[in-house]
Amino acid sequence: MNPEKPTNITVNRPGLEMSITWADGHESRYSFTLLRAACPCAQCRGGHENMKSEPDQDVFQATLQDSPATHLTNVVPTGAYGLTLVWEDFHDYGIYNWHYLRALCPCPVCRAASKAAAGV
Numbered sequence: 062m063n064p065e066k067p068t069n070i071t072v073n074r075p076g077l078e079m080s081i082t083w084a085d086g087h088e089s090r091y092s093f094t095l096l097r098a099a100c101p102c103a104q105c106r107g108g109h110e111n112m113k114s115e116p117d118q119d120v121f122q123a124t125l126q127d128s129p130a131t132h133l134t135n136v137v138p139t140g141a142y143g144l145t146l147v148w149e150d151f152h153d154y155g156i157y158n159w160h161y162l163r164a165l166c167p168c169p170v171c172r173a174a175s176k177a178a179a180g181v
């Protein structure tokens with residue numbers, strides 16, 4: 062079983078939050094601001110050479126202002142491997158694959174595991 066496969070995806074627009082339940086039962090809850098801060102597209106990451114398979118640690122500290130850029134308007138399945146998130150400022154370049162989203166889980170358990178892996 063691949064745990065990096067979602068079984069359920071919920072977007073809570075009033076709550077400014079997206080939730081993913083994974084095949085292993087783990088639930089990830091992402092604030093819209095975290096998702097936008099972590100947009101994996103080349104433009105947001107500052108060039109193709111900065112695109113990584115896992116989010117930068119600093120996205121977890123990012124504090125974005127509430128603005129059209131942090132309002133998620135649509136979630137589009139992208140093949141079998143991820144989601145394209147569409148934002149109110151029409152930004153839709155970011156393809157968030159399952160591995161990236163799982164690594165972006167902000168819960169304490171996943172953060173501790175990711176910090177240990179990164180040697181932080």
Ligand SMILES: [Zn+2]
Nearest residue numbers: 100102105155
């Ligand atoms: Zn982007």
Ligand SMILES: [Zn+2]
Nearest residue numbers: 089166168171
């Ligand atoms: Zn987690």
